Amino acid sequence: xxxxxxxxxxxxxxxxxxxxxxxxxxxxxxxxxxxxxxxxxxxxxxxxxxxxxxxxxxxxxxxxxxxxxxxxxxxxxxxxxxxxxxxxxxxxxxxxxxxxxxxxxxxxxxxxxxxxxxxxxxxxxxxxxxxxxxxxxxxxxxxxxxxxxxxxxxxxxxxxxxxxxxxxxxxxxxxxxxxxxxxxxxxxxxxxxxxxxxxxxxxxxxxxxxxxxxxxxxxxxxxxxxxxxxxxxxxxxxxxxxxxxxxxxxxxxxxxxxxxxxxxxxxxxxxxxxxxxxxxxxxxxxxxxxxxxxxxxxxxxxxxx
Numbered sequence: 001x002x003x004x005x006x007x008x009x010x011x012x013x014x015x016x017x018x019x020x021x022x023x024x025x026x027x028x029x030x031x032x033x034x035x036x037x038x039x040x041x042x043x044x045x046x047x048x049x050x051x052x053x054x055x056x057x058x059x060x061x062x063x064x065x066x067x068x069x070x071x072x073x074x075x076x077x078x079x080x081x082x083x084x085x086x087x088x089x090x091x092x093x094x095x096x097x098x099x100x101x102x103x104x105x106x107x108x109x110x111x112x113x114x115x116x117x118x119x120x121x122x123x124x125x126x127x128x129x130x131x132x133x134x135x136x137x138x139x140x141x142x143x144x145x146x147x148x149x150x151x152x153x154x155x156x157x158x159x160x161x162x163x164x165x166x167x168x169x170x171x172x173x174x175x176x177x178x179x180x181x182x183x184x185x186x187x188x189x190x191x192x193x194x195x196x197x198x199x200x201x202x203x204x205x206x207x208x209x210x211x212x213x214x215x216x217x218x219x220x221x222x223x224x225x226x227x228x229x230x231x232x233x234x235x236x237x238x239x240x241x242x243x244x245x246x247x248x249x250x251x252x253x254x255x256x257x258x259x260x261x262x263x264x265x266x267x268x269x270x271x272x273x274x275x276x277x278x279x280x281x282x283x284x285x286x287x288x289x290x291x292x293x294x295x296x297x298x299x300x301x302x303x304x305x
Contacts, residue, residue, distance in 0.1 A: 005250065041251045049098065083124040113145060115295070
């Protein structure tokens with residue numbers, strides 16, 4: 001698979017960040033495809049099925065050979081996880097039905113840091129391989145937050161791809177540690193969330209964001225500095241996250257078609273190297289800050305801020 005530098009993340013179609021307008025949401029998907037994004041990433045967790053259902057309303061009208069389609073499995077609500085072999089087949093079939101698709105290009109185990117990791121390696125991934133053999137899925141992998149859990153799976157399982165989020169941004173480049181491991185194993189890396197769930201934008205963070213007061217304050221300082229130079233920090237964040245060729249693509253999404261078009265425009269413009277250096281200097285006090293997600297034992301030791 002040859003993915004475009006930007007991919008469309010459909011979590012916003014599940015109203016994960018705000019209430020959405022359905023017609024705008026449908027149009028955002030079409031705009032993404034029309035402007036050249038060739039991969040759509042979603043999950044049954046996004047909107048608890050809503051994202052996949054809405055994609056099923058718009059994708060049948062778009063030629064299937066013009067995009068790759070990926071979804072996830074294992075997480076279905078805030079605290080509802082099921083990575084059993086039986087649920088793997090059910091989840092794949094339900095996702096196919098919701099999105100009115102004949103096959104899925106990528107299926108990822110979603111947020112596996114919340115469960116016992118050995119189950120993923122011993123039960124979930126082998127069950128997913130069977131879906132590949134049946135022709136329902138082309139490539140399989142894992143997605144989540146902690147770096148530790150990626151290393152665990154990469155050492156013990158045969159996967160094709162990983163999706164890491166919030167870990168290759170202006171504020172956090174810890175995903176670089178995964179690059180040599182993945183290259184040695186022939187595993188593709190997809191980067192997601194260049195804005196770190198709005199932390200690296202002028203917008204207010206969603207209520208579930210775990211950024212500490214200091215992290216928020218430093219990020220705001222960086223945003224204000226960019227604004228003083230006439231640049232939206234979100235533009236700098238996007239350009240930074242797509243510039244590294246070690247990542248197959250950068251996944252970001254919105255249910256606002258104008259926002260999607262703006263990202264494509266930013267991606268085509270040259271990055272301001274001087275402003276980038278200044279912004280990275282401002283962000284140094286919170287460089288590689290991260291939070292605990294899922295089970296503590298599936299995480300590295302956090303950095304105090």
